[in-house]
Amino acid sequence: MIVLKATQEKLLGLLQSVCGIVERRHTLPILANVLLRKTGESMQLTTSDLEIQIRTSAGMDGDVGNFSTTVGARKLIDILRTMPADQTVSLESSASKLILKGGKSKFTLQTLPAEDFPLVQEAANFGPAFSIPQKALKNLLSQVSFAMAVHDIRYYLNGILFVAEGKQLAIVATDGHRLAFASAQLDVEVPKQEVILPRKTVLELQRLLSDSEGEINMQFAGNQAKFSFGEMEFVTKLVEGKFPDYNRVIPKNHKNIITVGRAALLATLQRTAILTSDKFKGVRLNIDPGTLRVAANNAEQEEAVDEIDIDYTGDSIEIGFNVTYLIDVLANMEQEMARIELSDSNSSALFTLPEDSSFKYVVMPMRI
Numbered sequence: 001m002i003v004l005k006a007t008q009e010k011l012l013g014l015l016q017s018v019c020g021i022v023e024r025r026h027t028l029p030i031l032a033n034v035l036l037r038k039t040g041e042s043m044q045l046t047t048s049d050l051e052i053q054i055r056t057s058a059g060m061d062g063d064v065g066n067f068s069t070t071v072g073a074r075k076l077i078d079i080l081r082t083m084p085a086d087q088t089v090s091l092e093s094s095a096s097k098l099i100l101k102g103g104k105s106k107f108t109l110q111t112l113p114a115e116d117f118p119l120v121q122e123a124a125n126f127g128p129a130f131s132i133p134q135k136a137l138k139n140l141l142s143q144v145s146f147a148m149a150v151h152d153i154r155y156y157l158n159g160i161l162f163v164a165e166g167k168q169l170a171i172v173a174t175d176g177h178r179l180a181f182a183s184a185q186l187d188v189e190v191p192k193q194e195v196i197l198p199r200k201t202v203l204e205l206q207r208l209l210s211d212s213e214g215e216i217n218m219q220f221a222g223n224q225a226k227f228s229f230g231e232m233e234f235v236t237k238l239v240e241g242k243f244p245d246y247n248r249v250i251p252k253n254h255k256n257i258i259t260v261g262r263a264a265l266l267a268t269l270q271r272t273a274i275l276t277s278d279k280f281k282g283v284r285l286n287i288d289p290g291t292l293r294v295a296a297n298n299a300e301q302e303e304a305v306d307e308i309d310i311d312y313t314g315d316s317i318e319i320g321f322n323v324t325y326l327i328d329v330l331a332n333m334e335q336e337m338a339r340i341e342l343s344d345s346n347s348s349a350l351f352t353l354p355e356d357s358s359f360k361y362v363v364m365p366m367r368i
Contacts, residue, residue, distance in 0.1 A: 001062075001063050001065065001067060001092065001093045002062040002063045002090055002091070002092050003036065003038055003043075003062055003063075003067055003069075003090075003091040003092060003093055003098070004036075004038065004043050004060040004061065004062040004090065004091050005060065005061040005062045005088060005089070005090040005091075006060050006061065006088070006089065007085070007086055007087065007088055007089070008080055008083045008084060008085055008086070008087045008088075008089050008102065009085040009086065010058070011080060011089060012077065012080040012081065014043075014045055014056060014058055015034065015045065015073065015076060015077050015080070016077065017054075017056055017208060017232065018034065018045050018046065018047045018054045018055065018056055018073075019034060019047055019073045019074070019077060020054075020204050020207055020208070021047055021048070021049045021052050021054060021200070021204055022034070022047050022049070022073045022074060023049060024074055026049075028050075028118070029112070030070055030112045030116055030117055030118070031048060031049060031050070031118070032072055032073060032074065033070035033071055033072055033073055033111075033112055033117070034046070034047050034070065034071060034073040034076070035047070035048075035068070035069075035070045035114055035117045035119075036067075036068060036069055036070065036071065036091075036114075037067075037068040037114065038060075038062070038065070038066060038067040038068065039066055040064055040065075040066075041059050041060065041061075041062075041064060042057055042058070042059055042060070043057060043058060043059075043060040043062075044056070044057040045057070046117070046119070047073060048117070048118060048119065048120055049200075050118060050120070051120075051198070051200075051236065051237040052120075052200065052201055052204065052234070052235070052236045052237070053119065053120035053234075053235045053236075054204075054208075054232065054233070054234050054235075055232070055233045055234075056230075056231045056232050056233070057231055058231060062090070062091075067093060068114035069093065069098065069111045069112075069113070069114050070111060070112045070113070070114055070116075070117050071098050071109050071110075071111050071112075072109060072110070075109065076100070076109070079100060079107055080100075080102075083102045083103070083105070084103075087102050087103055088102070089101065089102035090102075094108075096110070096111055097109060097110060097111060098111050120235050120237075122224065122226070122235060123221035123222065123223065123224040124221075125221055125222070126219040126220065126221045126224075126226060127190075127191070127193050127219060127220050127221065128188075128190055128191070128219075129217050129218065129219045130164060130169070130186050130187075130188055130190050130217075130218055131186075131187070131215040131216060131217045131218065132169060132184055132186060132187075132215065132216065132218075133212070133213045133214065133215060133216070134209045134210050134211070134212050134213075134214050134215070134216045134229055135209075135210070135211045135212060135213060136184050137184075137205075137209060137216055138206065138209040138210070138211065139182075140169075140171050140182045140183075140184055141160070141171070141202060141205060141206050141209075142206065142332055143180060143182040143332060143333075143359055144160060144171055144172065144173040144180035144181065144182050145160065145173060145202055145203070145206065146173075146180070146328045146329075146332055147173040147174055147175060147178050147179060147180035147328070147361075148160060148173045148175065148199055148202065149174070149175035149176065150175075150199070152175065152176070154176070154241075155239060155241060156196055156239055156240075156241030156242065156243055157174060157175055157176065157243075158198065158199045158239070159173075159196045159197050159198045159199050159201070159202060159239045160172065160173045160196070160197050160202050161173070161194065161195075161196050161243040161246070162193075162194070162195050162196075162197060162218075162220070162225075163192070163193070163194050164186070164190045164192070164193045164218075164220070165190065165191075165192040165193070166186075166189055166190070166192075167185055167186045167187075167188070167189050167190075168183055168184070168185060168186060169183065169184050169185075169186055170182070170183040171183070172243070172246045174244060174246070174249070177322065177325065177363070177364050178325045178328075178329075178361065178362060178363040178364065179246060179249050179250070179361070179362045180329070180359075180360075180361045180362075181246060181250065181359065181360040181361070182358060182359050182360075183358045183359075184358065193220045194243070195220045195225055195238050196238055196239035196240075196241065196243055197225060197236065197238065197239070198236065198237070198238070198239050201225075201236040204234075205227065205234070208229075208232060208234070209229070210230075214229060214230060215229065216228070216229040217229065220238075222238075223237060223238055223240070224236065224237060224238060225238060249348075249362055250350065250360055250362055251341070251343070251347065251348055251350050251362065254341035254342055254343045254347075254350060255314065255315075255343065256287075256312075256314035256315055256317060256341065256342045256343065257312075257314065257339060257340070257341050257342075258287065258292070258310050258311070258312045258314075258339070258340040258341075258342070259310065259311040259312070259337055259338075259339050259354060260292065260308065260310045260311070260337070260338055260339075260340065261308075261336065261337060261338075262330055262333055262335060262336060262337060262338040263336070264308050265292070265308060265330060265338065266327065266330040266331060268294050268306045268307075268308050269283065269294060269323055269326050269327050269330070270327060271304065271306055272294045272295070272296045272304045272305075272306050272323065273296065273323045273324075273327065274304065275296050275297065275298055275302045275303065275304040276296045276297075276298060276323055277297075277298040277299055278298075280322070280366070280368075281322045281323050281324050282296070282320050282321070282322060282323070282366055282368040283295065283296045283320065283321060283323040283326075283368075284296070284318065284319075284320050284368050285317075285318070285319050285320070285321065286316075286317075286318050287310075287312065287314075287316065287317045287318075287319070287342070288312075288316045289312055289313050289314070289316075290309060290310065290312060290313075291307060291308075291309065291310065292307070292308050292309075292310045292312075293305065293306070293307045294306045294307070294308075296323070314342075315344075317342055317344060317345055318345055319342065319344075319345040319349070319365050320345075320365055320366045320367060320368035321349070321363060321365060321366060322363075322366055325363045326363065329351050329361045329363070333353070333359075335353050335354075335356075337353075337354050338351060338352075338353070338354075339351070339352045339353065339354050345365065346365065347365070348362050348363060348364050348365065349362070349363050349365065350362055351363070
């Protein structure tokens with residue numbers, strides 16, 4: 001049976017959209033495979049790592065009929081990558097094998113039975129669905145995902161908090177040293193729902209979301225989240241645990257407010273960072289009316305000093321920061337100007353966008 005016939009470009013694109021979560025080595029060999037399920041002329045591709053399941057479908061040429069099997073996902077992708085984009089490729093079933101043909105090439109691949117593939121059991125009680133444009137969610141994730149913890153013992157920090165309430169979706173990430181918050185408006189009013197998406201889910205969503213205005217549909221359950229966009233369906237387990245109260249972390253009423261060109265400050269910090277110590281990455285900021293001076297030194301007694309003009313009339317402040325945390329936020333902003341609010345040299349700094357309350361970034365100072 002000819003299971004499917006399509007251009008290399010179409011089949012490779014479909015496989016790459018679902019195979020980001022597939023590990024090459026797994027305790028369950030079948031999880032290295034993609035589940036192919038043909039119904040009539042429609043082909044459905046599903047992958048899983050037991051915590052995340054991604055599914056997509058598309059119409060394909062080939063023999064009409066029902067068929068299902070699983071085949072090594074990475075191997076299939078690696079072979080297809082070596083073929084021209086406009087080449088027609090086919091998959092044929094033969095006993096317990098799949099034969100991939102393209103031009104004069106022929107590859108015989110081992111399969112495992114479709115019924116052995118461990119599909120994620122979907123929760124029965126999802127909350128009300130709501131949606132925002134894919135582009136909007138992609139932007140929200142890029143504004144906060146860099147602040148997620150990596151392999152933190154406080155496992156609930158290794159992900160992003162989603163809070164849907166009323167007509168707002170807020171997402172928050174923190175690693176204990178800094179916190180990023182971003183929000184967007186929803187078209188419908190929803191009851192309060194809070195979930196923590198795991199780090200792997202966040203990175204995979206960022207990879208899959210497009211810059212289109214097409215909607216992404218979201219639903220949350222007690223231990224699961226479901227996202228649907230285009231032909232994709234994405235189901236993920238959630239991180240259990242209590243996320244820190246981000247409202248208490250975000251400072252209010254700082255009296256010293258600096259407005260500065262984002263690109264100029266970013267360039268200054270990147271230059272100065274070259275001479276920071278590898279271990280501490282600390283820079284000193286001296287803030288005076290009209291001027292911001294950035295200084296760094298290292299164990300070799302080398303020193304960097306740089307200065308930029310700022311719009312500021314407040315107190316003189318000397319404060320230290322991990323330069324990486326400052327570079328991260330400025331590199332992920334797109335606006336021309338950034339606003340920094342400070343109280344004194346011992347309090348956290350708040351980065352916001354002028355005239356825009358949908359983004360906040362809090363960073364703790366460090367002693368230098």
